[in-house]
Amino acid sequence: MSANIHPSAPSTPTPDTRHLEKSLRNKQSLFSFAMSAVVGMLTILALVPLFSVVLMLFYRGGKSLSFALFYELPPGPMQEGGGFGNAILGTVVMVGIAAAIAVPMGVLAALFLAETAPDSRLAKTVRFCGKVLTGFPSILAGVFAYGAVVLLTGGFSAVAGGVALSILMLPTVMLTAEEALRMVPLKMKEAAIGMGATDFQCVWMVLLPTSLPGILTGVMLAVARAAGETAPLLFTALFSNYWISAGGNVELMQPTASLAVLIYNFSGVPFQNQVELAWAAALVLVLLVLTVNLIGQAISRRRID
Amino acid sequence: MSISQPPTSGQRTANKAFRLSTFAFAWLSVALVVYIVCMITWEAIPAFREHGLGFITGTTWDANTGEYGILPEIWGTLYSSLLALLIGTVFGVSVAIFLTEGFLSGGVFALLKALHLQYHPLWGRLPEQLEHLLKNLVELLAAIPSVVYGLWGIFVVIPMIRPVANYLHEALGWFPAFGTPLSGPGLLPASLVLAIMILPTIAAISRDALNAVPNKLREAAYGMAATRWEAILYVILPTSATGLFGAVVLAFGRALGETMALAMLVGNANVISVSLFSPANTLAALLANNFPEAGQKEVGVLMYAALVLLAITLIVNIIGAAILQRASKNLEEVR
Numbered sequence: 001m002s003a004n005i006h007p008s009a010p011s012t013p014t015p016d017t018r019h020l021e022k023s024l025r026n027k028q029s030l031f032s033f034a035m036s037a038v039v040g041m042l043t044i045l046a047l048v049p050l051f052s053v054v055l056m057l058f059y060r061g062g063k064s065l066s067f068a069l070f071y072e073l074p075p076g077p078m079q080e081g082g083g084f085g086n087a088i089l090g091t092v093v094m095v096g097i098a099a100a101i102a103v104p105m106g107v108l109a110a111l112f113l114a115e116t117a118p119d120s121r122l123a124k125t126v127r128f129c130g131k132v133l134t135g136f137p138s139i140l141a142g143v144f145a146y147g148a149v150v151l152l153t154g155g156f157s158a159v160a161g162g163v164a165l166s167i168l169m170l171p172t173v174m175l176t177a178e179e180a181l182r183m184v185p186l187k188m189k190e191a192a193i194g195m196g197a198t199d200f201q202c203v204w205m206v207l208l209p210t211s212l213p214g215i216l217t218g219v220m221l222a223v224a225r226a227a228g229e230t231a232p233l234l235f236t237a238l239f240s241n242y243w244i245s246a247g248g249n250v251e252l253m254q255p256t257a258s259l260a261v262l263i264y265n266f267s268g269v270p271f272q273n274q275v276e277l278a279w280a281a282a283l284v285l286v287l288l289v290l291t292v293n294l295i296g297q298a299i300s301r302r303r304i305d
Numbered sequence: 306m307s308i309s310q311p312p313t314s315g316q317r318t319a320n321k322a323f324r325l326s327t328f329a330f331a332w333l334s335v336a337l338v339v340y341i342v343c344m345i346t347w348e349a350i351p352a353f354r355e356h357g358l359g360f361i362t363g364t365t366w367d368a369n370t371g372e373y374g375i376l377p378e379i380w381g382t383l384y385s386s387l388l389a390l391l392i393g394t395v396f397g398v399s400v401a402i403f404l405t406e407g408f409l410s411g412g413v414f415a416l417l418k419a420l421h422l423q424y425h426p427l428w429g430r431l432p433e434q435l436e437h438l439l440k441n442l443v444e445l446l447a448a449i450p451s452v453v454y455g456l457w458g459i460f461v462v463i464p465m466i467r468p469v470a471n472y473l474h475e476a477l478g479w480f481p482a483f484g485t486p487l488s489g490p491g492l493l494p495a496s497l498v499l500a501i502m503i504l505p506t507i508a509a510i511s512r513d514a515l516n517a518v519p520n521k522l523r524e525a526a527y528g529m530a531a532t533r534w535e536a537i538l539y540v541i542l543p544t545s546a547t548g549l550f551g552a553v554v555l556a557f558g559r560a561l562g563e564t565m566a567l568a569m570l571v572g573n574a575n576v577i578s579v580s581l582f583s584p585a586n587t588l589a590a591l592l593a594n595n596f597p598e599a600g601q602k603e604v605g606v607l608m609y610a611a612l613v614l615l616a617i618t619l620i621v622n623i624i625g626a627a628i629l630q631r632a633s634k635n636l637e638e639v640r
Contacts, residue, residue: 042399108330135622137562228450231564
């Protein structure tokens with residue numbers, strides 16, 4: 001082309017731009033391409049377990065899923081049929097107890113962190129404790145509840161399970177609530193204070209309503225996590241083959257079944273029916289956890305809009 | 306009554322009560338952590354008096370003879386966690402790089418461009434949406450309860466790797482890591498599942514670390530004709546190295562304390578072996594298996610084991626948090 005534009009200057013050679021183009025013959029580009037391929041493959045491989053788990057859950061759990069599972073009691077070793085109604089109820093009750101402890105405590109501590117004294121030394125200590133609890137092994141929450149509740153009251157109970165779960169919920173609730181409270185625009189707070197609101201009125205009528213979606217998201221995440229926890233329930237709530245409520249009144253001070261412990265107990269047995277039940281329970285548990293998770297995310301997405 | 310009025314005494318009291326209660330609950334959350342540590346220590350004291358430090362180096366666990374030692378459990382905990390960490394880091398950091406350095410969105414964009422769809426109102430948003438979807442899928446890995454992973458490990462992972470493991474044992478049995486056959490549960494399946502469980506942690510924190518690298522550093526590298534991977538290897542990774550290291554340490558803390566997947570997959574055998582296929586035991590699994598039926602004496606010993614686990618995880622977690630804090634401070638200097 002350049003020869004046509006400059007016919008009078010044939011002596012100027014066409015600059016050779018081939019070495020500037022991207023070509024896999026170039027060692028650098030080849031290396032870059034190879035690394036990209038490797039990272040892409042590793043990323044895809046990392047997602048294989050997720051799909052495998054979900055597939056197996058629907059394949060093996062979906063097979064034995066029936067309506068009777070939700071209201072019948074767990075079967076014995078050689079029995080046919082049965083369900084895990086008491087385990088679902090137990091999980092709901094224990095997560096409810098845990099939320100009743102962790103949510104007020106977490107939100108009030110978060111209010112201290114975000115409002116009352118955000119920069120005090122106590123606030124720093126509280127945040128540090130929150131982080132320590134975030135990385136706290138769940139089995140140790142069970143050990144604590146065993147020592148604090150089971151040894152004290154003299155038996156395994158739903159309350160002990162709830163206490164153990166509440167320790168795992170507390171940091172999530174507290175740290176996300178603090179984050180949500182800090183997201184409230186300063187001008188809203190200033191407007192409330194400018195109108196002569198006391199701190200309490202400002203928090204109750206402006207801060208909490210505005211940050212409610214964020215706080216609820218944190219609560220939902222914590223509930224989802226607690227519902228799937230097994231280790232803290234193994235030796236606090238133990239397991240039970242019977243309903244938590246006997247003749248209308250709920251017995252919170254006796255061993256209580258939960259979905260997670262049922263899966264654990266039935267996973268290691270040689271009885272086909274119980275293993276199938278464990279898969280069905282796993283499917284129900286995962287769907288439960290994912291639903292709560294998605295609700296939490298939907299709430300926080302509405303806040304951004 | 307005028308429109309504006311000073312707070313009534315009732316409102317003043319409510320305000321005071323509110324401030325006091327936030328203060329009280331802040332103290333309560335600190336007290337809770339102190340109480341947890343003290344209670345476990347207190348319950349462990351009798352066993353500590355009886356067994357002393359020999360408990361940590363002892364290798365037998367027999368409730369009948371009253372002989373207790375947790376060296377095999379400490380060994381199993383460290384071995385399985387480090388192995389899981391190795392696998393989880395390779396995959397987790399890869400996922401983080403893949404997500405932050407625009408591989409997916411860049412690739413999809415190039416594809417759309419070839420089809421002249423890159424500014425299409427619907428298709429044009431695909432790169433962004435796919436990246437968002439991938440991020441959520443990785444986070445979904447963290448949402449699945451560990452007991453479900455354990456169940457999946459028993460019925461999927463073990464049958465899958467067993468032929469491979471036994472072939473490796475027969476062919477390369479002289480190599481210590483392949484020294485025993487895989488008869489069912491063992492260290493390798495447990496570590497594999499553990500790696501999957503800590504992968505989202507590593508990916509999420511590494512993603513934050515890579516995102517925190519200022520864009521001007523990337524642009525400077527590309528401006529000097531670095532290829533994408535030269536920029537990643539020589540500029541982006543070294544800049545975010547502290548953050549990545551923090552991610553690895555925090556994931557290590559999670560792996561050490563993880564219970565269910567290990568209790569279901571590791572085999573619960575009191576042996577110290579370098580073989581990947583040998584059954585083993587971990588501190589958390591020991592607690593999970595022995596606590597429900599423990600007599601009064603054994604509870605004390607188990608509390609001692611819990612105290613050891615608490616000490617290890619606390620130290621690792623505090624180191625990890627400190628590293629992450631330093632990482633964010635370092636990056637502020639770069640800015």
